[in-house]
Amino acid sequence: MQLSTNTRRKRSFRIIVTLLSALLPILLGVVILYLQAQRALEQSSRLTAEEAILQFDLMLDNTAQAAEELLPLAGQPCVDVKLALREQVTRRPFVRSTSLLWDDTLYCSSLFGEAHEKIMPGDYNQGQLLLMKGNPVTPDTALLVYRLRKGEQGALSTLDGYHLSNILRLIGRKSILLLQVGPNWLDANGQFHEGPLPVLPVAQTALDSQHYAFNVTAGFPEGETWRYISTEYPPLFSLLIFFGVISGLIGHILQKRSTSPSVEMQRALEAREFVPYFQPVVSGDSKQWSGAEVLMRWNHPKEGLVRPDLFIPFAEHSGLIVPMTRSLMQQTAELLAPIASSFDQPLRIGINITASHCKDLQLINDCREFLSHFTPGSVCLVLELTERELIVPTDITHQLFEQLHDLGVNIAIDDFGTGHSSLGYLRQFNVDFLKIDQSFVAMIGADALSGHILDSIIELSVKLNLGIVAEGVETEEQSDYLTARGVGFLQGYLFARPMPGAQFIKALTKR
Ligand code: C2E
Ligand code: CA
Ligand code: CA
Secondary structure: OHHHHHHHHHHHHHHHHHHHHHHHHHHHHHHHHHHHHHHHHHHHHHHHHHHHHHHHHHHHHHHHHHHHHHHHHEOEOHHHHHHHHHHHHHHOOOEEEEEEEEOOEEEEEOOOEEEEEEOOHHHOEOOOEEEEOOOOOOOOOOEEEEEEEEOOEEEEEEEEHHHHHHHHHHHOOOOEEEEEEOOEEEOOOOOEEEOOOOOOOEEEEEEEOOOOOOEEEEEEOOOHHHHHHHHHOHHHHHHHHHHHHHHHHHHHHHHHHHOOHHHHHHHHHHOOOEEEEEEEEEEOOOOOEEEEEEEEEEEEOOOEEEOHHHHHHHHHHHOOHHHHHHHHHHHHHHHHHHHHOOOOOOEEEEEEEOHHHHOOOHHHHHHHHHHOOOOOOOEEEEEEEEOOOOOOOOHHHHHHHHHHHHHOOEEEEEEEOOOOOOHHHHHHOOOOEEEEOHHHHHOOOOOHHHHHHHHHHHHHHHHOOOEEEEOOOOOHHHHHHHHHOOOOEEOOOOOOOOEEHHHHHHHHHHO
């Protein structure tokens, strides 16, 4: 139960990591595109403002020229200069009206002729420009008044707001563009406003004219950055999605790879995927089943049945082999215990043990636990220790083997003939059986020398009073040869292949 939540948690963790590795480049890319779009918009609004300043400067140049030409006439009677004032209005494309002043009093205008009106120089930004909502003739059309003064003389020329708003609309087609003169400002619809400028949400840029007392502010409405991205960057966006998918895939593959064998085996151990297979061992003379060797198989959910030589080395390296063997012994005991009372002779159960399992006395408890499932005398537990990996004799190991023997556990040296165990070694650990490696059995009948080596091993074990098991018996010839030389136990495909627990129990009960 706990395992399934564990596995589910790991799976959701993997999914999260995969999603993150897909989303991360996309998010990063979106941030970069966003910054890029902002920069592009800022540049665009600066260019717009510069262009607007240029146009307004040109218009004001034209308007200022009218005032400059009229200024020397200031002071002369209105009747004498009226025509000159009107001529400027007619000649100049942007000038709507002109006036002359004496000591800041307007006394003559192109529109009304003779007049008497005091003007307030303070209304004019830097004494030069005034943006007005309208005048008595056109109260709803804004106008920009240019003022020139020299001593008592003064001249005014006004620029029609219609031209100003045209410029704002044409230049700032995609943006918001505003013209500000002192406290007043004008928008692209020609609307006159008083007071502070509104804050433009995106890429606001303000530029002052170098020649006249006005400034221009350009910017974009809310959400313009995303609109810009969606219209200007669709190919880049598709590329980002593509990279996200690739990165997600790489993340997924790397995670699968990084699931190290030991993590995967720990999971399998908890899921009880390591199961015992049983290969019967027959007695040399009667060929009756006298026991079985327990061989580990990995019942992998995806890979199917995995051979032990593919995973045992990893299990040994990670130290998982000890709990794996423990689980195998437990499963074996659970399988065999229900039928053990019917055995007329003790069934020999061979379990493969690695040297690392002999480092401490824990193995004794494992064997005691195993035997506790059976009535005494119904099974004989044989621990198979491979000769390729010899156990270093220490106080602990001596104690271990002594106590194992006291429990009635037998020791067999597996793959005998492939390693370097000495006579002293066999005595020291009180070995009970030698398992002749299958390579020697395979040589039977091949040549005289191999036969001689095999004969020597058999002779040695007879002299040492050790039982012999011959492994890998595949032919009648091998079986006959070994039986003729008094080999007590035979194991191999000739008699039976390793089989699953249920099948072994079924065959065993039949016998
Ligand atoms: P092993 O202990 O020498 O086991 C005998 C191997 O020979 C088994 O291979 C068995 O299937 C195979 N075999 C038996 N009869 C014949 C035959 O007639 N012809 C041929 N060609 N092969 C035969 P398996 O089951 O693949 O096991 C391979 C090795 O993996 C075992 O060699 C053992 O060293 C290791 N192993 C298996 N189970 C365990 C285990 O529970 N713990 C440990 N530590 N090692 C294990
Ligand atoms: Ca073995
Ligand atoms: Ca062997």
